[in-house]
Amino acid sequence: MLTGAGFDHEDFDGDGIGGACDNCPLAFNPDQADSNDDGRGTACTSRLGGS
Numbered sequence: 615m616l617t618g619a620g621f622d623h624e625d626f627d628g629d630g631i632g633g634a635c636d637n638c639p640l641a642f643n644p645d646q647a648d649s650n651d652d653g654r655g656t657a658c659t660s661r662l663g664g665s
């Protein structure tokens with residue numbers, strides 16, 4: 615989806631990625647890393663105990 619820069623959206627975690635584009639809106643992960651490619655940031659999946 616192309617809704618603009620993405621930085622215009624509210625950035626809940628302050629990582630510079632707008633919530634609409636952030637793969638983990640509530641965790642600071644400016645690299646948007648997604649180690650298991652499930653569409654959710656590693657910063658989120660890791661804290662859920664997934665391995």
Ligand SMILES: [Ca+2]
Binds near residue numbers: 625626628630633636
């Ligand atoms: Ca963010």
Ligand SMILES: [Ca+2]
Binds near residue numbers: 627639641
């Ligand atoms: Ca984030």
